[in-house]
Amino acid sequence: VTPLAWQGGPADGRLWMLDQRALPLAERWIPLDTADEVATAITDMVVRGAPAIGWAAAWGAFLEARRLGDQASAAALAPALARLRAARPTAVNLMWAIDRLQALAARSAPSELADRFFEEARAIGAMDRAANRAMGDAGAAEVEGDGLHVLTICNTGSLATSGWGTAAGVIRSLHAQGRLACAWACETRPWLQGARLTAWELQRDGVPVRLLTDGMVGHLMKTRRIAAVFVGADRIARNGDSANKIGTYQLAVLAHHHGVPFHVVAPTTTVDLATPHGDAIPIEERSPDEVTAVQGVQIAPEGTPAWHPAFDVTPAALIRSIVTEQGAARPAYEASLAAAVQAGVATHSAR
Ligand code: MRU
Numbered sequence: 001v002t003p004l005a006w007q008g009g010p011a012d013g014r015l016w017m018l019d020q021r022a023l024p025l026a027e028r029w030i031p032l033d034t035a036d037e038v039a040t041a042i043t044d045m046v047v048r049g050a051p052a053i054g055w056a057a058a059w060g061a062f063l064e065a066r067r068l069g070d071q072a073s074a075a076a077l078a079p080a081l082a083r084l085r086a087a088r089p090t091a092v093n094l095m096w097a098i099d100r101l102q103a104l105a106a107r108s109a110p111s112e113l114a115d116r117f118f119e120e121a122r123a124i125g126a127m128d129r130a131a132n133r134a135m136g137d138a139g140a141a142e143v144e145g146d147g148l149h150v151l152t153i154c155n156t157g158s159l160a161t162s163g164w165g166t167a168a169g170v171i172r173s174l175h176a177q178g179r180l181a182c183a184w185a186c187e188t189r190p191w192l193q194g195a196r197l198t199a200w201e202l203q204r205d206g207v208p209v210r211l212l213t214d215g216m217v218g219h220l221m222k223t224r225r226i227a228a229v230f231v232g233a234d235r236i237a238r239n240g241d242s243a244n245k246i247g248t249y250q251l252a253v254l255a256h257h258h259g260v261p262f263h264v265v266a267p268t269t270t271v272d273l274a275t276p277h278g279d280a281i282p283i284e285e286r287s288p289d290e291v292t293a294v295q296g297v298q299i300a301p302e303g304t305p306a307w308h309p310a311f312d313v314t315p316a317a318l319i320r321s322i323v324t325e326q327g328a329a330r331p332a333y334e335a336s337l338a339a340a341v342q343a344g345v346a347t348h349s350a351r
Helices: 035-043 050-071 074-085 092-106 110-140 167-176 193-204 214-223 248-258 333-349
Strands: 004-007 014-018 029-032 148-152 180-186 209-212 228-231 235-237 242-245 262-265 311-314 321-324 327-329
Touching: 004 050, 014 050, 029 035, 029 050, 035 050, 035 074, 050 074, 050 092, 050 110, 074 092, 092 110, 110 167, 110 262, 110 321, 110 327, 148 167, 148 214, 167 180, 167 193, 167 228, 167 262, 180 193, 180 214, 193 209, 209 214, 214 248, 228 248, 242 248, 248 262, 248 311, 321 333, 327 333
Parallel strands: 148 180, 148 228, 180 209, 228 262, 262 321
Antiparallel strands: 004 014, 014 029, 235 242, 242 311, 321 327
């Protein structure tokens, strides 16, 4: 499964997105024709997951470049790129993709700009696919033995990337190696990415998955042998503090208490060396209505005040390794992440 697909050529093609809000009950594909529509789709969670929203934004930028035609330039593109960049605040892959396109615009002639954006949007997808496979295998090497039970949260699979996923990619690698007994998937309140998306895509691929609500994790770790926790990330600060879906931090604290290794799995494009530590990561706050209602059905008394931070930050001290496509980075993260990012940049610009 893929979160989005380009159908047709650069001149007449259309961007299609799988509406992740409707899954798993309906597989609805939505056509998008403008950068503005893409930005709205990102904000509204039609597409979500850090690498996928960066990739989607690249296609949005191409749509604007195509619309501008011979008038396309860095200056003419600026409003649409700013709108895409602001679609969600936490996942730095979005800013990474827009930075690349901005730099590409600055060095392209107007007549060739749209074609170059088209190639770049395709290349961003291809880079992510390659990174996913490398992360999957590197993450699987972090655990020993077989018959493994591992725990994850949110959706970090094919729907969140352009390939087989980050943390879910590790789960797929373990399964492919015949070492996975069960992937425990947290439901992930309030958007239910675990229940709706991870359970759906792993089951489709025949990977053994078992769902639990977020509040059951402590009891799970106390009563069963969990080999490791693998989670994705939306932004990793220079010191290794990692922002991911709300609820991740409590998994790390519980894992620490129970002696379960906790691993973050993300491409180097999720590492933000400009952000020194987790307190400096912007945390998206979404509407409290998404907490007081589940899929549009009100569950709390009308007018109940609620809080909805969409992400939390796990301190580096609780993270056993940060697995990127360059391998497993270990503490002290300042040095190991800087080296991984440098190697990643070399690979990305060498294409
Ligand atoms: O709000 P979402 O669904 O976009 O949040 C997604 C996550 O938190 C993922 O864990 C993260 O983006 C990594 S996806 C490979």
